[in-house]
Amino acid sequence: MRFVVLAFDDALLPAGGLTLGSVDTATSVQDRTLRDGAFEGPTSALTGIQVLDAPDLDVVLESLPPTGTFEVRPAW
């Protein structure tokens, strides 16, 4: 099986973990419409994660399907 561990409040992950950029660096996308900051949906459940390498934010945004809610953050 494969698992995803989400870390909160700067909790340290075991070796190999990814650090996400802060909320200030997040970009929310809802049906192609952009908003700055993290997604703040009242009832949205996290349903998937993708890690990808791209030269910049625009390339990531172009790769997203036209509908649906997403949040993009840099990670390192």
Add this chain to the structure above:
Amino acid sequence: MTPADSALADAWRDHWSRLIGLLIGQFARPDLAEDAVSDAFESAARHWPVDGVPTNTGAWLLTAARRRVLDRLRSEAVQRRKEPLMVVDDEMRAAAAAAVDPGAHVADEQLRLIFACCHPAIAPDDRVALTLRFVVGLTTTEIGRLLLVQESTMAARLTRAKKRLASSGIPFATPAAARLDERLDVVATVVYLAFTSGYHPGEGAVPLRVDLGDEAIRLLRVLDGLLPGRAVVRALLALLLLQHSRRDTRLDTAGALVLLPDQDRSRWHRDEIAEGVALLESLAARGAGWTAPASDAAAPAGRSAPAGATATADPTDSADSSAPSGRGADPAAREPASPLADAPAPGHQTRLATEYRLQALIAAEHATAPTSADTRWPVIANLYAQLEALTGSPVVRLARAVAVSEASGPEAGLQLLEGLDDALPRHHRVPAVRAELLARAGHREAAADAYRAALSLVTNPTERTYLQSRLTSLGRR
């Protein structure tokens, strides 16, 4: 002004955004670039009066600013920066690193800088603030005053916006061709907001080191030069030129607003009006048969929207809204429509481009009317009808109602006001315009009621005084 002072002012105007662009290109750190360029100018202010003005001010400033960035990077190096940097491609990095004379690079960095500041992933308000800071070079204090935000709040917002610019993956680049039109629309909106932020009736003049109108127009010229033939850029440039041409007549010597019909048309900037009209002609299909009224050099020029058009044809003239001139042209004596407006524009045009173009056409009608009484109201009413069909905006409908009343009488205008109170609640201009039209139609009591309704909603003291005087004069008639 000493030679050093004027050299500093020139350098600031000519080099600020280029230097920021070059430094971001080389170091991918917008925050450091901004501080370093500020420091370089401070250093110039100390050195130039003593040591003399350098031959190449841009190169002097670039060298000084680069040194600052390197100092900061060295002191930061202890604690290695982990967050991602702004995305700058290698070609840009090499070009920026090689630049000795920032004048040699002019525009590319400026263009990248504009597109980065106006990236759709940045909040709309922050795009304006970032553009005023990085591209125009205003201080946080100045930006706060212009955008009516407390300085401390503005500083915090800018800090956050700069962080976003630096580390959310926004590219320092001109967008891909497929996205260029929609990204240019965002840029155009920001430039227009920056332009209008310079005009806040009743807020008092904000002392600035630059004329924001000139700056917005200069930016559009840069855009038009680098991305020639883009309809949204040309249409907005035309609109701003036509609006800005009237700047010297907007206020009287006491600083009070002067309404459009009362402005001294001989003091409008004729060259800017001519350029605006020429741009509109370039946007229209050839051979449409429309002759620009401004081609008559003898005609005094004018401009601006009629009543209630604050959000549409002329943000600089909100106080005009409650004062329709009452001297409409005879509709039968004029062409009812501007063929220039009906002509299909060449190439692809975004909705925003069409909107700006219609607004500019309205401004051009005002700008080229020899006198206020000669205004071609039927043409303007027709343009507003097109603008309303395009935008569905109740504010446009309000402006249209005024134009229609000028063209076809107050009763026709009053009909268009129906339902607007619901669409624009708490908007004093709806009852103010209604009052004016009712008064003209001879319904004195209803007009007085409408003036009282407007007075209960108005907040601007200048407009309150005006409405009160109208109500008083109604009782005397």
